[in-house]
Amino acid sequence: MGDKTKEQLEMLDIKKVGDLLFHFPFRYDFLELKNLEDIEHEEVATIEGEVVSQPNVSFFGKKKSRLTCTIQVGVVAVKAVFFNQNFLKDKLIPGETVTLTGKWDMHRLQLTVHKYHPKSFDEAESIEPVYHTKGNLKVYQLKKLIKYALKSSLQEVEEILPEPYLQDYKLPVRQEAIRHLHQPDSQTSLKHARRRFIYEELFLFQLKMQYIRKENKAQSIGTQKSYSEEQVQTFIDALPFQLTQSQLRVLDEILNDLKYETRMNRLLQGDVGSGKTVIAAIALYATTQSGQQGALMVPTEILAEQHEDSLNDLFGDQLKIRLLTGSIKGKKREAILEELANGEVDLLVGTHALIQDDTIFKELGLVIIDEQHRFGVEQRKTLRDKGLTPDVLFMTATPIPRTLSITSFGDMDVSVIDELPEGRLPVETYWVKHHMTERIHQFLIDQIGKGQQAYVICPLIEESDQLDIQNAVEIYETLNQVMPDSIHVGLMHGRLSAQEKEDIMRQFAANEIQLLVSTTVIEVGVNVPNATTMVIYDAERFGLAQLHQLRGRVGRGSDQSYCILMADPKTENGQERMRVMSETTDGFELSEHDLQIRGPGDFFGKRQSGLPEFKVANIVDDYRALEVARQDAVRVMQEDRLENDPDYVKLKQLIESDPLIKERIFD
Ligand code: ADP
Ligand code: MG
Numbered sequence: 001m002g003d004k005t006k007e008q009l010e011m012l013d014i015k016k017v018g019d020l021l022f023h024f025p026f027r028y029d030f031l032e033l034k035n036l037e038d039i040e041h042e043e044v045a046t047i048e049g050e051v052v053s054q055p056n057v058s059f060f061g062k063k064k065s066r067l068t069c070t071i072q073v074g075v076v077a078v079k080a081v082f083f084n085q086n087f088l089k090d091k092l093i094p095g096e097t098v099t100l101t102g103k104w105d106m107h108r109l110q111l112t113v114h115k116y117h118p119k120s121f122d123e124a125e126s127i128e129p130v131y132h133t134k135g136n137l138k139v140y141q142l143k144k145l146i147k148y149a150l151k152s153s154l155q156e157v158e159e160i161l162p163e164p165y166l167q168d169y170k171l172p173v174r175q176e177a178i179r180h181l182h183q184p185d186s187q188t189s190l191k192h193a194r195r196r197f198i199y200e201e202l203f204l205f206q207l208k209m210q211y212i213r214k215e216n217k218a219q220s221i222g223t224q225k226s227y228s229e230e231q232v233q234t235f236i237d238a239l240p241f242q243l244t245q246s247q248l249r250v251l252d253e254i255l256n257d258l259k260y261e262t263r264m265n266r267l268l269q270g271d272v273g274s275g276k277t278v279i280a281a282i283a284l285y286a287t288t289q290s291g292q293q294g295a296l297m298v299p300t301e302i303l304a305e306q307h308e309d310s311l312n313d314l315f316g317d318q319l320k321i322r323l324l325t326g327s328i329k330g331k332k333r334e335a336i337l338e339e340l341a342n343g344e345v346d347l348l349v350g351t352h353a354l355i356q357d358d359t360i361f362k363e364l365g366l367v368i369i370d371e372q373h374r375f376g377v378e379q380r381k382t383l384r385d386k387g388l389t390p391d392v393l394f395m396t397a398t399p400i401p402r403t404l405s406i407t408s409f410g411d412m413d414v415s416v417i418d419e420l421p422e423g424r425l426p427v428e429t430y431w432v433k434h435h436m437t438e439r440i441h442q443f444l445i446d447q448i449g450k451g452q453q454a455y456v457i458c459p460l461i462e463e464s465d466q467l468d469i470q471n472a473v474e475i476y477e478t479l480n481q482v483m484p485d486s487i488h489v490g491l492m493h494g495r496l497s498a499q500e501k502e503d504i505m506r507q508f509a510a511n512e513i514q515l516l517v518s519t520t521v522i523e524v525g526v527n528v529p530n531a532t533t534m535v536i537y538d539a540e541r542f543g544l545a546q547l548h549q550l551r552g553r554v555g556r557g558s559d560q561s562y563c564i565l566m567a568d569p570k571t572e573n574g575q576e577r578m579r580v581m582s583e584t585t586d587g588f589e590l591s592e593h594d595l596q597i598r599g600p601g602d603f604f605g606k607r608q609s610g611l612p613e614f615k616v617a618n619i620v621d622d623y624r625a626l627e628v629a630r631q632d633a634v635r636v637m638q639e640d641r642l643e644n645d646p647d648y649v650k651l652k653q654l655i656e657s658d659p660l661i662k663e664r665i666f667d
Contacts (some may be wrong), residue, residue: 017414025129041106048121049073079110162647171196206633224261227289250415264391270417271587272552288346292365321419324350325499394531399587403623426585427555430565431578438513454533459541478516492518529557540569544594
């Protein structure tokens with residue numbers, strides 16, 4: 001082929017003949033033969049009939065042609081019209097059967113033909129593979145090249161799955177599956193070819209995850225902790241509440257990690273309000289009891305301050321806790337860094353700068369990263385670059401659907417808190433239209449009249465945080481006017497200084513402010529149990545995960561809480577989100593809906609997903625295969641097959657040559 005074509009192919013990541021073989025169609029169109037009476041006017045459909053007239057060609061314009069021909073379909077004489085396909089003149093021979101796909105005009109009994117088969121309808125021809133292409137490369141060129149590659153090189157493709165897998169799951173061998181993906185001869189052969197690659201892709205991916213996990217475990221000698229279990233138990237007994245069963249289970253998993261030498265690399269998932277913070281605190285406590293230091297890292301300064309407060313409440317003067325954020329500077333900062341380096345500080349709480357820059361710990365034993373959606377890779381790199389090998393626990397309140405959790409975090413251990421502390425009332429959620437604003441104001445007045453507090457959330461206007469804030473300011477001013485004087489209204493947004501934000505949060509926590517108008521800066525972690533009502537303006541602008549996070553700011557005490565979604569969604573998708581929100585408060589259920597609505601690629605945002613791009617598999621549709629592949633991969637690693645079983649040599653080579661593996665093995 002010429003250099004031009006080569007360049008075009010490289011845009012599709014096709015550099016070798018083999019790459020052509022693996023450039024699978026992304027979709028198939030299935031043609032289905034229809035009876036004329038079932039075809040609607042202007043519908044595109046496929047019919048079969050007999051040529052009964054000589055084709056007639058007329059030319060118009062510069063190079064344009066129109067060919068007509070009569071086709072007998074049952075008792076109806078259909079006029080078939082072909083534009084710019086005059087070369088068919090010699091092929092449409094009276095007496096022969098043809099299959100035509102085109103747009104049907106039921107009044108003129110006329111079909112404008114897009115696609116012509118010179119034969120009667122047959123299944124193989126009726127499946128139309130559809131390929132992605134880029135630049136100037138035409139699909140027909142690509143198809144020709146793939147056809148050539150199949151002819152010249154398919155026989156060189158090696159099987160990678162050991163025989164028992166093919167037998168047990170009745171999967172076609174690799175060569176056959178590749179052929180049928182490109183040239184399906186029936187829907188059944190296509191189905192099995194797809195099944196094979198769905199399994200292959202998911203199995204390989206899960207194997208890689210398990211491989212990374214095992215390597216990281218084997219190599220990562222961390223900081224074993226020896227603390228007094230009794231003392232930790234005493235601390236737990238002194239808590240003002242009893243831990244839930246879920247909390248006890250995950251605590252066990254985490255403490256177990258701490259006890260052993262291998263480095264913890266664990267994700268703790270739990271819905272908002274499920275009590276992750278206290279689990280973090282106990283793990284940090286155990287760490288300090290063994291003479292090591294702990295760090296708690298959160299995404300915002302407000303959260304850092306709040307965590308510092310709650311840890312201080314929990315530990316009193318048992319531990320020395322320090323806060324380190326971007327706004328702590330100069331002498332104060334230096335003093336903290338010094339205490340940290342000489343080991344006086346037990347726990348450091350702060351934003352992400354906390355493990356970067358100039359912070360030096362005496363002996364960092366455990367890092368907990370809260371509400372961080374970047375899931376680890378970066379932070380682990382930073383730690384490794386600093387020569388630190390602490391245990392690492394990630395916490396997230398974004399419930400992650402299981403399918404995603406075992407793909408994106410297949411290389412981590414995952415703990416899940418799947419219940420809320422007893423006595424929590426689910427937040428009652430209502431979806432209302434904006435014309436009910438006055439009634440909502442009255443509702444706020446009534447709730448606050450009972451001694452409770454409320455949030456009003458203003459939407460994020462993506463293009464401009466200037467507009468965003470202006471909007472919040474307007475809503476604040478309006479509410480200030482409508483609320484009686486006894487209700488103090490506060491305003492919170494991202495442009496305030498750290499000091500101003502802190503002041504407002506403190507006033508809200510102390511019930512000096514009863515109604516807090518805010519942008520989404522309060523989205524994560526903020527805990528004011530007396531706040532029982534949340535009104536979200538233009539709620540359709542938020543995604544499900546974000547709405548769920550916001551709603552999690554209420555329902556934190558023992559009083560009934562309410563969440564009011566003010567929304568006039570125009571899209572079906574938006575209406576669906578409002579409906580789902582008002583029907584369930586279960587974060588895991590919501591996350592499954594979210595995954596359905598958004599698809600796996602968009603769930604975390606592209607960059608963060610850690611998901612590979614599967615060619616055939618789709619983790620939402622193929623979740624059953626995913627589960628099976630995962631179990632198989634776990635067993636392969638447990639039985640050490642990659643090392644010991646000659647049938648697994650090809651898989652081992654594939655895995656070890658994958659760049660992803662190098663990127664994710666850290667220590
Ligand atoms: P999360 O961080 O998971 O959203 P928190 O840790 O902030 O949740 O917990 C929410 C609230 O529930 C806190 O006030 C906390 O003290 C309280 N809490 C945690 N565990 C329990 C429990 N087992 N029983 C009762 N209250 C609990
Ligand atoms: Mg929390």
